[in-house]
Amino acid sequence: MKIDTMIRHFREAYRGVRRNAWMSFAAISAVAVTLFIFGIFLVFAFNIRYMTHELDKQVAIRASLVPQLTPQQQDELLKNIKALPKVKEAKLVPKEQGLKIMKEAWGEDGEEFFAGLEGDKNPFPDVIEVQPKDPQQTEELAKELDNFPNGIERVDYGEAVTDRLLNFSGWVRNVVLIFGLGLATLAAFLISNTIKLTIIARRQEIEIMRLVGASNWFIRWPFFIEGAFIGVVGAIVPTTLVLVLYQAALTSLGAGEQYAILKLMPMLSLGINVSLSIFALGAAIGMLGSMISVRRFLKI
């Protein structure tokens, strides 16, 4: 496409937005609300993926033991595990220690929070932590442990933890996605409506363009640009808002960095990923809106 032509298309698109200022504003607002919700969702999605990766890096297998085991039986089990060829290291973490670690992790409030859980009431299981020689073999090794004749109640490793993380987020994700898609459709229709107004306002120009032999795309482009423009402008506020909120979340959660599970994605990489996604989504919604109108109302 020639530069002159492109400049012209942008100018025409801008004229269209100006002419339907109020409709455009309504459409931009609808896009903004939609993209804000998508933005929040994206923050969670990107973080869950990030955490998954982080967890995968520090995989250790945690084998929870059945409560009835005697100390001798536990030692026997530990010895057997250590004897496995895939095992690099294995150590017993008694439930008292598990409680202690938890208390420390919660800081000052920990003592109060977990008070009265010592001794028989301790809800934590005794655990054998196993480090595989090769992280690639984590899954296989976990299965092997799970199939141990007796003594082991359950086996957790990085993958399982993240699986549960993802499972938990599954229904939230579906609700947000369905809600978001509904909103996106609504926004696309609002955009298509403003484009329709532009097409109607321009019907004489369009007729003349056809008559003198303007190519179909020459006639269509300004409407697509107008839709994309509305989508992209609608992305500005939600992007800013989401990033500001995320920065605030990072700052206020900074104190809790010791929980590995809450290790959030750093601002820079999240910012780039989320902004690009929101802007692309905005443009896509805009183009979709234009497409609806161009197909229905622009007879070429």
Added chain:
Amino acid sequence: MIEMHDVWKVYDNGVEALRGINVKIDRGEFVYIVGPSGAGKSTFIKLMYREEKPTHGVVLINGVNVKRVRDWKIPHVRRKIGVVFQDFKLLNMTAYDNVAFALEAIETPRRKIRPRVEEVLELVGLSDRMFAYPSQLSGGEQQRVAIARAIVNNPSFLIADEPTGNLDPENSWDIMYLLEEINKRGTTIVMATHNKEIVNTLRQRVIAIEQGIIVRDEEGGEYGYED
């Protein structure tokens, strides 16, 4: 060259506007299309610039079958054909901009637009009214802007549907002299008209259509109706 072979046009409502048209219009000709109201003249014109497709038969523009042309190529067919209407169809911008609009729409390089627009506006005699809006121009002047827009791209054909229909006799004659001039420069002209005086004075080939059929086709013929 425009050719039609056994062309039928049946509108969606079942009206048979054209019923077996056979015609051949050569390069450089000037042709009047005459006939009673509702005879099918406008339909004939619309088939030529591919506003309507023939229901049956073949329309050839410079040897190209317009029915077979892919949708995205139709604009290129239209660039060979300028069209003028009874109601001018000017946009609410200056005479200059109306003409330039046609060149911009086909992506003419910018530096070529101004000289060409000024040239055609001079040809139609509007050099001094270039920056007037349609509302500031007389009917005759508006039609001249429309003609300038139709020929600015040097089309092979200029097709006009009652170009003098909205004009008083004096302005009508001015428009006719202009069309004659354009024809002399090599553009083929096809013009549907109800103007008896013009057809009988500026003698050209006359094609008479009645109820969708060509009933007469003679070089230098008369108008032949009493309205």
